[in-house]
Every structure is written in structure tokens, then in C-alpha cells.
Amino acid sequence: MSDKFSPALRLADLNDFIAPSQDCIVSLKTVKSKHGKAESQEKARYISQPSQTEAVKISLKDCLACSGCITSAETIMLEKQSLDEFLAHIKSGDTVIVSISPQSRASLAAYIDISPSQVLRKLTTFFKSLGVKAVYDTSCSRDLSLIESCNEFISRYQQQCGENLPILSSACPGWICYAEKTLGSYILPYISSVKSPQQTIGAIIKHHIVQKLGLNRPDNVYHVTVMPCYDKKLEAARDEFSFSVDEGENGHANSVMKIPEVDSVLTSGEVLDLIQSKSVDFKALKEAPLDSMLSNVDDGGHLYGVSGGSGGFAETVFRHAAKKLFGVEIQGPLEFRNIRNSDFREVALEVDGKTVLKFAQCYGFRNLQNIVRKIKIGRCDYHFVEVMACPSGCLNGGGQIKPKNGQSAKDLIQLLETLYMQDVEVADPFDNPIVKRLYDEWLGQPGSEKARKYLHTEYHPLVKSTASQLQNW
Template identity: 70%
Template structure:
């Protein structure tokens, strides 16, 4: 299963597994007594023909906070991120809400030979037949993430070019934060030097969780603890992102059932479960239904980018469109340049590393790049560490070809190559989707008007932004990974 995670998450010490002679360093530190059962608990079984009699048990959050292993797939069972857990909550008293990413929508569309719009309507029918309360589209939350990212970039750019030399200079290039594999690699391997460069805006997955649990829940008549939020993503790394302590909040209604056993406030995750595109396909096939024959049903438009004519809308770019959207916004707001038509990205080293520039009076004033895959990622990080980066913004994704090629996507069918599938997904992704600016999104405007105020406001920063933490390697970890 380790191959399902992104290359960045599997790199260096992050891909180490616990050999038969090793123990989990969490257990060595005495943080997990044998009798304790942690929330979101997983079992790590040593690899080998003769496993030891006991199994080390740690939670997913322990793994994220640890400087040891994420481990290979045979050793980590994400029990709380499974189809079984999803089904069990459908049959509970909670309102289950599913948010589907456009990349997963494209993956299912390619597999079933349908348009993304047809897939989303049939997927809505399928989930609701199981008992799901609502099905939304994360293109909507992506637009919020893009708006906040645009504001953050403008602020950074102005501070960077107006301040003198010193520690208070705003860091450029600003690096996108939507890829959890990249974030985990940055925190665990690169450390504190790189973190100030990373955009503080949450990913579309976590923005959607925040909006649903803090705002939309009230519209639907539920308290946050009565909503079980599930996302469908192209990437296994998203399961790790959802488990971060940064994306858990406390609620205390003053009622007995709203407190933990120790009397403290309830801890509620923004996203309860992440399912991959492939896992959703497994679920569909397990029900032995003809997915293509499902009747289309009306969409839940409260948080779905669909217009009155039933057409989807959003930005282009299979990995979120961060570079393109921020580039256009910066060109207009910093240099009063309206850019019409597609951006002219130029391939530099390979198709996974492309750049685009804006020239004013013969001088390059903006330089952005797409950087996909671990090989390209390491090169740009090395230049940043030496102070030699020439870019203002980097859209970094851990997977080669970006999010459409995430480890959780449906695999090629018999006789189809991986490259052909990626090309097919690229063609399907924007099929029947109108290109629209996130700043023109009526749903986004309403969320700001009703709840957040203005982009970049104090309330927006409270709910739509996060922070990153360097993980210091322990001596025990170094010895066990030696």
C-alpha cells in the first residue's frame, strides 16, 4: 500500500518500514501503553516471515507527529479511513455529507465513459440511495482557497519588494499548500527553513470541511458534532491531511453528551473520512449496480459549482489552477495587466516543470512555475535553500503530472498505459465545465457576506488559514532508520 502514497511522502525516512528487529519509537518513548486504545488507532505490523508476537499500536496522528516512519502499506491499516467506517456512519444518527473533488469526478468519468457532469449526478443518486444527506463539489471550496491565496500573494509580494534586507522581509517564492504529500515532506525532511515560504491557506478539502462544520451546518439545522463529513479525493495523502491536529476544533455546548470523558470540549475534525476515487469505485462495484443506468437526480447546489442551466463552472488546471489564477490576479492588481486567453506556460526541464512570466516595459515582473513530481521538487527546494530561486510563486504537487495522477485514482484498464490514462483524464477534466473566475462565484460571495466578511480578514485568517510545524528528528528515530 505504500506505493499509493505520493513520492514525497515515500521519500527518505518517510518511506522507511519497521523491520523485524525494530520497534516503533512511539512505543519506545512510552507514549502508548499496551492497554491504551487511542482514537483513530492503527496497527503497524513488522514486515518479515517471522513477525514478533506483539503488534505496536499507534494512531495516525502519532505517525504525523513522529520523525520515524509513515511506513509501507503492508504495515499501516488506516482503519478509520475505510469504506467500512463510512458505511457504519451512514447507518447512524449523524447526517453524512460527501464532498467530491473534480479530479475524482474525472477519474470516474474516464472509467465509466461518461461526462463529469453525468458522473456527478449519478454519484449523487448513488450516495443518496445509501442514506447520504448531501453531495457537494469541492470546486466551490477550491475557489475560496484560490481567493485567499490571491490575497496572500499580493500581500507577500508588496512586503517583499518594499521592505529592506532583514528577517522581516516577506518570503518569496510563495509555495502552494494544497498538496499534503509536499507539506508532510516539508515538515519532516526540510524543516523550518522552507515553512515560511508555504502559503498559509488551507487546501480545498479542509476549506470544505471548515465551511460545512462551522457555517453550513447551521443552515442544515445540525450541530457540528452531528455531521459526518466525507471527502472523495484522488490522493491517499489526503487521509493523512484530514488527521492533522490543526484541522480539529473544539465544541462545548454545555451539554453532557458534548464533552469528552474527562469533561473537556469535544474534538471535532473538519473532515471525518477520506475515500479515494478507487475506493468509491470499489463501493459501487460491491453493490452490484449498473452505475451508468442510475437515474440522474437534482444536485445539491448549496456548495456545488453549477449554474441555473445545470452547467458546472470553475478554474482550469488539473491540480487546482493555483499558478494560473494567482498569476492573472497579480498581473491585474499589481501591474494593471488583463491577460486574455490561456497562459503561455513554457516547458523547462520536462513537462512537469513549466514556467510563465509577465514582462512590463521589457522587464520580467512576475515569474511563476508549475513543479510536479519529487525530482523537480527537490531541485527547486535546493535553489530556495541557497537563495537562488528566481520565482515569485511555485505550484508544487508531489505526484508526477499533478493531482490527476494521484495514487488514489482509478488504475488503467487492461491494455491501457498509465500515460494514455493521464492524457485521457486531462481531456475529460474540463469537459462541459465553464471556465470562471473564483471571484465571480456567487456561492463564494455569499459565504463571505454571511460569515467571513472580506478575503484576508481576521475571520478569514482564523478559519481559512493554518500553520506548519517542523518535526525534529529524535535520536531514537535516527538510530532506528540507520
């Protein structure tokens, strides 16, 4: 499984890759009980070798989500987010809801050779045949995250305080993990507080939709997302993305239950494994109507959403800021300019000969280091940076289905970029009727107290962990 985690983060050798059996970059010190101090230092490997020293365990708080190893603690957590666990909850009669990312449907479309919209409708048929209650499209929650991101940017820009900019996007858990554990407090204030689309749809379902479905409590729902990235499993397991419910009313005095917004994450590859394990002819499956309560589908059954295989954060916020702040309405595609390579691009808006907005897309840790260094020395002139850990962004996530025999990774990425918006109409998130309804019924308005409570979070440096002992950084 380690070959599907995000790229290794070793700064001494910043080559972006996704590969199995890499050395763990966390310094592990074993302790002999007789002397009570470290006697040796070893690196954990994905395939462990016999050793006379005591086993060292690393918790998820110590993990950097690199491609190095799967520890026993991680294995326990990942087992709780496995296909077996998913099927067990269906079998037990729980109300199971599945939310599917557009990157995952593109990955399955490329592998099965059908359109992404067909994938979504056939997955709806497939999951409901297993006993799933509802299947949603996370393009809807992404629109909500985008609106909150636009509001956040306008607020920070208007403060005219250089310490608040640039805003660094927060939808990538691999990047967030790296920032918290290695960059410390100097970079965290720049990171957007807006939750990722995965956690946003988790909040919508557990805090709002449960009532609309006639369920009294959020723990009555088992929510599963289908994502392009194994790091999303780590994101779903974060303490910040769970909430407490008092069980006293059910006869358990002083009993509090912790409920995650997202109970389990399955990758695109795991869903393919599930389909194959059931010996299903996926192409022959009937196409079910989409659940429109939280899916970007219009009355005619057509999908809609924003362009951009990694969520379209830079493009959407740029367009909104240009119109809101400077009265410039941008028509047609944005003209991003490659800076170092295709994974580091920028776009700027000039008004009266002066650059008033400058945004960037920064994918892969090699490119990210340039942004981080500029921020650290106060020389970053970007206002917003869309950050993704994986080269080529989310379409190249570690949980995506791998290239077929004879197909190069580059060819697959190009195919995914083409498929991603196939049969999808480009639409402004602010015009999304589902999002408007969520604000009217639940949140009030963008940036409101309720919106900040349910759709925003905070990130903190993790200093008391094994990560503080890293070598070669």
C-alpha cells in the first residue's frame, strides 16, 4: 500500500515521485531498557527485517504521509478505512452515504473507457445494489469551499496587511501535513482556514443532511468518500474533523461520543478492486439517476462544476477577486504562464499599468520549496497560491488507478485532463442552487459565524513528535 502514498518529502533530494519501499525519513531511536537511553538509530523500512532491538511505533501524528512505510499504528487506522470495513457497515444495516470526487470518476472513466458521467451513474447503481443509501458528487461541496475561499481572500486583501498574504490553499492533506510538521508556525498563518471539499461535504452531511434524511443523530450515518489520494485517509482521521455528541439523552450519563465528519476514505484504486471482487461487468450496469440533494446535476441530468483538475481554487478566486475588487469581469480561460515548468504557473491582473493581483499554481514539493523560501524571507509577491503535493496535481494522486500496460504516466495524465471536464458544463459556484440553499437553510452567508464553525478549521505546528528528530532536512 505504501506505493500509493504522496511523494517522499526528503528535502535533501527533492525529486517528486511515487514509488514503493522508500526509506522512512523519520529518525527512529530504539531504547535499551537496561540503560534507559538511545543505543542505536535505525531507519524503518516498508519490509521489516529481523532485529534484536525493540520495535518502535509511530503514531499518525508522527507520520509525514510519505511513501516510506506503513507502521503498525497506521495499519490499524487504515484497516478502519478499508473495503472490508465499508462492506461490514452496509451489512450491519447502517445508513451508508458515499461521496465521489470528480478526480476519481475521471480515473475510473479512463480505465474502463466510458465517460465520467457514465461512471457516476453506474457507480450509483453499483453502490446502491450493495445497500448504500445515497451517492453524492463532491463537486457540490467543492463549490462551497470555493465560495468560502473567495470570501476569505477578499477579506484578507482588503485588510492591506502584507503578513496576511499570500493565502496558500488548504485542500491538499499531504501539503498540510508537511507544513504542520516541518515548516512550523512561520508558514501556518498563510494557509487558508477553509476545509477541503472532502471535509466540507462531511460537515454538510453530519451537521445538516442527517435531519433532511429523517435521521435523529449524526452517528446514525456512516459517511464514505472516494478520493484520488491516500493522504485523504489521514485527513479524515484528524481530531479537528470530528465533533462530540452527548449520549446522556440515551441513558448514558456523562457519556460523550466522538463522531468524524468522514468515517472512511476509499481511493479510486480501491473502488476498482471492489468492482472487480464482485465480478461486476461495470460497462453493462444500468445508469441510475443521480442523487441531486448534494450533486451538481441540473434538471436535465447534466453535470456542472468548475474546471481545474485540482479543484480550480486559483482560477475561481482570481476571477472573483478581479470582479469584486477591481470591476474586471474575465471572459474565457485564464492565461496562466509557466514559470519553471508546467507544475509552476502564474497569472496576473494589471489595472492602469500596475499589477494588482498575482496568483500561482504550485504542484509538487520541488516547486513548493521556492514558495516557502520566498515567504520566509518576505519576498513572495503572490497574493494566492494553489498548492498540491503531487506533481500534476490531484489527477495524479497516489490513490488513482495506475497506467495500463504500455501506457505511460504522462499519457494517462493527459487523458485524465481531457476526461475531467467531459460532459461537465462550466458553472460559477456562486450560481449553484444547491449551495444557495445550504446558505439559506443552514449557514446564513459566506464567512458567517456558522460558516466559520462548520467549514473552517485551524492548523497548528506539531513540535512534540518524532518529526522533530528528522534528519536530512
